[in-house]
Amino acid sequence: MKAFYLLQTLGTVAVILVMIIVWGVPLAPTLLFYEWLTEIFSSSNKWVDALYTGLSLSSSVIFYCFSLLLFSSLLQFVLHIRIKEKSVFPLASFTTIRWAFCGQIIRATQPILQHFVPSFVSNLYYRICGAKIGKKTQINTHRLNDPCLIRIDDGCVVGGGATFNGHLVEKGEIVFAPIHMKAGSLVGAGATVQPGVTIGENAVIASHGLIPKYRTIPQNEVWGGLPARIIQSSSERREMNS
Structure with a gap:
């Protein structure tokens, strides 16, 4: 138990250091950007100067957001695991540390x-983080938790708040399994997609549905529920659309 608490403490310290780096490094160019703006825009009138300061601050916040996204994605591009199929690793491995x-x-x-x-x-x-995303695809979620294990083809839609997990822990090992959304498929708002799932062409996952690990959803079918089950077959969809 003492070893566990020691490991937990070291892990917490490592997390804090990562956050300091991820949040702190993009601040450097942001501060320079803010100083540059304040040098260009200044006024002897206090109200105009206050307006300039407010606009400079808000512009700097946007600049920081883009700097953070760029720095974060580049870090993940360098560190992310390169896996194309289901793979299993010990929890105490360099691959697991990189993933963490x-x-x-x-x-x-x-x-x-x-x-x-x-x-x-x-x-x-x-994409920079390692995800493969096709053309005309709409991703309305910030919860693609393992981008390097996710492939989303052309014309797909991922609803707001949907969660994709490309990993799980089983029997003291960590398992990585890619997720694949094929062309024209849709994952509804709040749905959860687990590791190793393949969603067929034009298939639909209803809102808040849970697709269990390693499941393959046939093309044109509608699935929903917790865990998800078939709601409408491909033939029924064709009849409704005809």
């Missing part, structure tokens, strides 16, 4: 990221 650092980096970024979904900004962020 990436997880903390993305958690430190999520409070900012949530304000940029859905947009090209969040899609670009996820």
